[in-house]
Amino acid sequence: MNELRRLWQLFRPYRVWMLVGTLAAILTLLANVTLIAAAGWFLTAMAAAGAAGVAMNYFTPAALIRGSAMIRTAGRYGERLVNHEATFRLIASLRVWFYQHLEPLAPARLQQYHSGDLLSRIRADIDALDNLYVRVLVPVAVANVSIVLFTIFLLFYHPLLALSGLTFLVLAGVGLPIWSQARGLVPGRRIAEDEAALRTAVIDGVQGLAELTLYGAAERQAQHIDSLSRRLIADQTRLSSDHGLTQAAVGLCASLSLWVLLWIAIPLVDDGRLMPPQLAMLALFTLASFEAVAPLPQAFQMLGRTLAAAHRLFAIVDTEPAVAEPSTPSPRPERFDIEFADVRFSYPDTPRPAVSGIRLQVPQGTRAAVIGATGSGKSTLFNLLLRFWAPDSGSIRVGGHDILDFHGDDLRRHIAVVSQHTHLFDATIRENLLIANPDAPQAAIEAACRVAQIHDFIAELPEGYDTWVGETGVRLSGGQGRRIAVARALLKDAPILLLDEPTEGLDAATERDLMQALDTLMVGRTVLLITHRPAGLDWVDQVLVLDQGRELARGDVSVVPQAMQAALLPLRAEAETR
Incomplete structure (x- = not known):
């Protein structure tokens, strides 16, 4: 009781x-x-x-x-x-x-x-x-x-x-x-x-209806839902009786x-x-x-x-958060450089470390890229920097302070993210943009969208910025969703920018347009990019190459050409097959 x-x-x-x-x-x-x-x-x-x-x-x-x-x-x-x-x-x-x-x-x-x-x-x-x-x-x-x-x-x-x-x-x-x-x-x-099981099965069935139909599994899913419904009705009938x-x-x-x-x-x-x-x-x-x-x-x-x-x-x-909040949080940092100091981390119930011995310094206002094949630990670094997880050992610092000394919300207030999996809420374009800055005036919204090269498209819509984008932005293309994410990051105006495969899955023309928008967004900010594609890294100041969670090479590409070229061979092969 x-x-x-x-x-x-x-x-x-x-x-x-x-x-x-x-x-x-x-x-x-x-x-x-x-x-x-x-x-x-x-x-x-x-x-x-x-x-x-x-x-x-x-x-x-x-x-x-x-x-x-x-x-x-x-x-x-x-x-x-x-x-x-x-x-x-x-x-x-x-x-x-x-x-x-x-x-x-x-x-x-x-x-x-x-x-x-x-x-x-x-x-x-x-x-x-x-x-x-x-x-x-x-x-x-x-x-x-x-x-x-x-x-x-x-x-x-x-x-x-x-x-x-x-x-x-x-x-x-x-x-x-x-x-x-x-x-x-x-x-x-x-x-x-x-x-709960019935609701989960129905959601899975609706969201995966195309795949279920394609593989002829819709009937099996329907039978599973029917079985859960019958069991639920049987218990409800017993209680009613x-x-x-x-x-x-x-x-x-x-x-x-x-x-x-x-x-x-x-x-x-x-x-x-x-x-x-x-x-x-x-x-x-x-x-x-x-x-x-x-x-x-x-x-x-x-x-x-x-x-x-x-x-x-x-x-x-009663579940404890993965990262505990500090009792006396550090104040807002005066500068926004990033440092990974011998960072090691393993996910629960995973024997092999996701990252191990990672060292990287990104001075304020510079740009760094982390590249590696799928599963090399790139996204883990982002999750650690965003304070979703805490390192097992080592430290991550922003402005000279360990990020574990900041309150999570205070830290993330200074970070904007543009990723390949941009989540758009089932709301209007305006409401999706205002998530970054609820008090932003219309002029600021339009200015951000112009920089992101999405304003002209929005203006041509019958309802403009009040257009409903649908669940997860289903009414927009992938490129349009990414550009809205760029505009959202511009509205947030955070000093640190994280780019997670921002051009993944886009065609060449859309990728070029998005990179132009990102180039404007990156001005004056500390930027960390993760990607598995070595192309287009001429605009970064340094590169960290990962392989199975460990550092394979680090520095300017021109400084370590042989190590970098050797590391990029499998990555280029992976990129060329896409």
Whole structure:
């Protein structure tokens, strides 16, 4: 039950809302029971008075009935209003809380999770947590208070009436929920897992539909989705069946309680210790009182799903980031030179180091290139410099400070990246550009796009900068997406520029245009380029050649011609085959 304690701490800011909502729910239930019981007494008393031909004061009971009805209506409205408001506020804050814990884990710790699984956690699992308040905590609180009050009320008439009522209320409000929870624990956990698996399978199927169709595997994927759906439906059906059974059992408890009450109370009427109107009132009171415990079996049945959702969320939240933030971060660097000092790093569960013994100094305002075949460790250097991972040994310095002494966001604020895998969000061109500088005016946006040689294309679009680019920029070509990335980097105006295979996959003409835009972008900045293509390196000041994570050659190409030429032979062969 550790998850329940932790969730209760997250609920702390909304406890006032929850308290008001719970009190409104209690008031509504009490008003409803009072209405039914008073109506039973009133109708019986009126009938008895009419049969006896005597007068009676019907104003007071009529006022009680009307007042109870009004309180019930107002209380129900207030309870729904407050509880829904509290739930919506809670769910919104939980999503923000989860995302705030999720962000520091990217990308290192999140590589083990599928995007569909993460989506299921931030959406379906958090949605499941509202069950804890609305369908568990509130009904339990209402039931506890009501059972105590109902028992005290029955004690005024006879101890046996109180004992019988309490017995059946406890049976329906404690025994059935315990049975329901035991039955629902395993299916609830499976539902949480199967919902995530189903969402993942559907996302994979939609995103890979072209490949599935090409290789004739679409039917197999559909069968896999169908299998997951059937398993999910089977568990949901089991829970629904159990819910129906427990509701019938609650009704049975109410009926048995009524019969026992009549068995005890009728002799009391015969003895004159109870009046006939009181008997009718107690009978209807007994039936109405089970409204307090009727939601409990389903509440405890859903507890398994809720706890499973909480466990999945806390599994992410409790994950330690790959790089811990410093307790006292270094201030903003005065200069922006880069130094790799004997850097060594291995990815988890990988025996061979990704990079080992790397040394490189890039003075401020100069340009360096890191080249090597696929898997040589080029991208690892970028990930280390961006502080996504921490070196196992050695250090990386910016402006003379170890980057581990900076807060991650502070460091990345001074770095712009243009890569072959530029991510464009499912938004407008303008919104994608403003990610780099939310306050950039339109004039600055257009100026950046002109330098990136993309403004004329955007201006010809019917909606201009308000054109929707689609998911991952699907409505744009690769070259257009890269130029938008260049414009975004210009808007950020960071002193350090990282270029990750910026021209990979582009034709010669597009590559030439993009390099012209990049040449403008690189002016006055510290630039680090990684590529596996040796062509076009005449604009860099130094080159580092990597082979299987180790330095093969370093320096000006003209200084180390033989070593460089030997290293580039396999790279040229790789480039010529592309």
